Amino acid sequence: MQQFFQQLVSGLADGAIFGSLALALVLIYKATEVINFAQGEMAMFTTYISWSLITHHGFSFWEAFFATLLIAFVGGVLLQRTLIRPLERASVLTTVMATIALLVIFNGLAAWIWSPQLQFFPSPFPTTSWVIGGVHISKQDLGTFGVTIGCVFVLWLFFRFTKLGLAMRAGALNPAAARLLGVRTSWLLALGWGFAAALGAVSGMMVAPTVFLTPNMMQAVLIYAFAAAVLGGLESPIGAVVGGLALGVMLNMLGTYVHPVTSELRLPVALGVLLVVLLIKPAGLFGRVVVRRV
Amino acid sequence: MSRFRIPVGFAVLACAVAVAPFLVSNYHTYQLAFVGLYLVALVGLDILTGFTGQISLGHGAFMGIGAYTTTILVVDHGWRDLWTIPLAGVVAGVIGLAFGLPATRFAGPYLALATFAIPLSFIGIVKRFPSFTGGNVGKNLPQLHSEFGWHVNPSIWFYVVCWVVALVMFPVAYLIVRGRFGRALRAVRDSEIAATANGVSTAAVKTAAFGISAFYCGIAGSLYAIGITYVNPDTFPIDLSILLLVGIVLGGAGSLYGMVFGALFVEFIRISWGPGILDLVSKAHHLDTHAPGSGLVVYGVVLLLVLYIAPAGAAGLVRQLLAIVSRLRSKKDTSLSDPSLV
Numbered sequence: 001m002q003q004f005f006q007q008l009v010s011g012l013a014d015g016a017i018f019g020s021l022a023l024a025l026v027l028i029y030k031a032t033e034v035i036n037f038a039q040g041e042m043a044m045f046t047t048y049i050s051w052s053l054i055t056h057h058g059f060s061f062w063e064a065f066f067a068t069l070l071i072a073f074v075g076g077v078l079l080q081r082t083l084i085r086p087l088e089r090a091s092v093l094t095t096v097m098a099t100i101a102l103l104v105i106f107n108g109l110a111a112w113i114w115s116p117q118l119q120f121f122p123s124p125f126p127t128t129s130w131v132i133g134g135v136h137i138s139k140q141d142l143g144t145f146g147v148t149i150g151c152v153f154v155l156w157l158f159f160r161f162t163k164l165g166l167a168m169r170a171g172a173l174n175p176a177a178a179r180l181l182g183v184r185t186s187w188l189l190a191l192g193w194g195f196a197a198a199l200g201a202v203s204g205m206m207v208a209p210t211v212f213l214t215p216n217m218m219q220a221v222l223i224y225a226f227a228a229a230v231l232g233g234l235e236s237p238i239g240a241v242v243g244g245l246a247l248g249v250m251l252n253m254l255g256t257y258v259h260p261v262t263s264e265l266r267l268p269v270a271l272g273v274l275l276v277v278l279l280i281k282p283a284g285l286f287g288r289v290v291v292r293r294v
Numbered sequence: 295m296s297r298f299r300i301p302v303g304f305a306v307l308a309c310a311v312a313v314a315p316f317l318v319s320n321y322h323t324y325q326l327a328f329v330g331l332y333l334v335a336l337v338g339l340d341i342l343t344g345f346t347g348q349i350s351l352g353h354g355a356f357m358g359i360g361a362y363t364t365t366i367l368v369v370d371h372g373w374r375d376l377w378t379i380p381l382a383g384v385v386a387g388v389i390g391l392a393f394g395l396p397a398t399r400f401a402g403p404y405l406a407l408a409t410f411a412i413p414l415s416f417i418g419i420v421k422r423f424p425s426f427t428g429g430n431v432g433k434n435l436p437q438l439h440s441e442f443g444w445h446v447n448p449s450i451w452f453y454v455v456c457w458v459v460a461l462v463m464f465p466v467a468y469l470i471v472r473g474r475f476g477r478a479l480r481a482v483r484d485s486e487i488a489a490t491a492n493g494v495s496t497a498a499v500k501t502a503a504f505g506i507s508a509f510y511c512g513i514a515g516s517l518y519a520i521g522i523t524y525v526n527p528d529t530f531p532i533d534l535s536i537l538l539l540v541g542i543v544l545g546g547a548g549s550l551y552g553m554v555f556g557a558l559f560v561e562f563i564r565i566s567w568g569p570g571i572l573d574l575v576s577k578a579h580h581l582d583t584h585a586p587g588s589g590l591v592v593y594g595v596v597l598l599l600v601l602y603i604a605p606a607g608a609a610g611l612v613r614q615l616l617a618i619v620s621r622l623r624s625k626k627d628t629s630l631s632d633p634s635l636v
Contacts, residue, residue, distance in 0.1 A: 035404070037406070037407070087602075093343070093349060096349055097539070098598065100351070101594045101598045102598075104536060104590050104593065105591055105594035105598075108590025108591035110587065111587025112591060115586070116586050220414060222410070223414060226407050230408075266418070268415040268418050270411065276396075278396040278397065278399050279395075
């Protein structure tokens with residue numbers, strides 16, 4: 001029983017990271033209608049920047065954290081303005097390919113600049129843990145959970161309660177009408193890229209202490225996040241978070257109690273979850289069935 | 295003129311393929327054999343991406359499935375390698391259908407994100423069952439050797455095998471995209487709603503296209519394994535899947551002949567062109583261009599440039615050129631053939 005609760009706790013900690021990235025995907029998709037395949041690689045790249053600030057330039061973790069958020073935001077806006085905006089009228093394939101090109105470039109650049117070797121990334125939280133009823137709750141897991149959920153909450157507040165957030169949602173829902181009402185939709189897309197980059201940077205910096213820093217560290221996390229988003233219902237922000245937590249717990253439980261499922265099978269299991277959800281309940285746990293009209 | 299463009303184009307391709315090994319070294323023949331197998335993979339993926347409009351970032355894994363099918367049958371069951379080629383295609387195709395059935399419920403970019411999971415999962419599964427797949431170490435196939443009492447250099451033998459397969463699979467793809475089914479594919483690409491309204495079952499069409507493309511990639515993977523004579527999980531990384539998609543875009547999505555350019559690019563960017571460009575850059579800027587990752591940067595930048603300058607790829611450029619030529623030559627030529635098939 002103790003083992004069960006232990007796995008539950010670590011599952012929730014993993015799930016918080018999946019959930020936050022899933023939420024980034026969902027929110028940004030709702031706000032910009034673009035899926036950015038470079039999302040994970042941008043997160044990885046900005047994490048390398050913060051690592052470099054900490055180890056080579058004498059920043060403390062939290063100084064580097066906020067500096068990186070700023071860099072990521074500005075970088076995201078610049079990327080959209082310079083590289084993605086010229087493709088605004090291009091086909092979906094072209095836009096997707098452009099983000100894939102960015103994925104390849106960031107992955108290559110990171111290996112080129114910082115070498116593909118595994119790097120140790122410091123954690124801002126103590127490595128000790130509390131013991132409650134025999135269950136170890138690590139302070140790092142709790143801190144990760146807090147920071148990611150906090151960022152997600154701030155982003156949700158922004159979209160829900162600010163004028164800019166409203167404008168962004170309007171721009172995504174009906175760009176033509178929003179433009180007629182004086183919303184500068186093109187710049188809002190750039191802002192969306194900035195927020196996505198910053199949120200990605202958060203998940204990168206939170207995940208790096210546990211998985212270590214490598215150019216490929218976000219690829220698997222991105223898949224988990226996507227599976228989580230599908231499980232929760234792609235259009236539902238709450239679903240993304242719940243889906244992430246559920247997936248994290250499920251993966252840990254399967255790994256503990258079902259012996260054929262070793263760590264190599266974590267990704268295939270996530271893929272399996274994704275496919276089963278699509279077969280049985282394509283709208284996910286919290287999604288609405290979307291009716292398309294001509 | 296237009297009516298003959300397709301058979302003439304095919305004849306030119308076949309002649310070029312027949313002549314090439316007499317003109318270049320054995321090493322280059324070996325490289326050109328890989329162009330043939332990449333052509334098979336790209337043509338298959340083009341049916342899915344170019345003609346049906348479904349982006350897949352996972353077809354390198356279907357090559358992997360084909361390669362492992364061939365390897366396991368040859369090494370553990372004593373099959374003759376050539377006979378495993380169609381079977382590798384079938385195994386990959388069936389797995390592709392099974393994956394496509396749920397996955398094609400996704401619209402647009404979500405399918406690509408779901409397929410992104412295939413190569414990563416494939417590597418995990420291969421490592422999980424080492425007694426079956428050889429695990430991290432992989433398996434070695436017998437050395438290339440010519441068969442049927444034919445005594446030629448192994449490179450030339452491999453070249454012949456690859457291009458015979460490619461020159462069979464290429465027209466088959468043309469037949470697939472030409473008729474009623476091909477129109478259904480393009481209808482799904484252009485407007486799913488309109489396609490449904492006209493009685494096309496979009497899910498069935500997308501699933502079928504996914505299965506066909508996986509079949510093609512399985513065959514290409516089988517040839518790949520025979521050519522490099524080993525397989526291990528690192529042979530089929532996610533980069534390969536991305537590279538295939540890059541080949542489609544550079545060749546010109548929705549064009550079969552464009553895939554020849556795509557296949558040339560896929561084979562040579564990694565081996566010769568990429569390093570060549572990097573050497574030029576390093577001379578100008580004193581950068582360490584043999585560092586890991588530099589090759590990726592080059593082909594990412596090349597891809598971006600193509601997307602801006604020639605979004606229809608090489609096939610689009612050729613089509614523009616042909617349009618100019620035919621406009622200059624005559625004005626009475628009213629083209630009936632579908633330009634998207636050229």
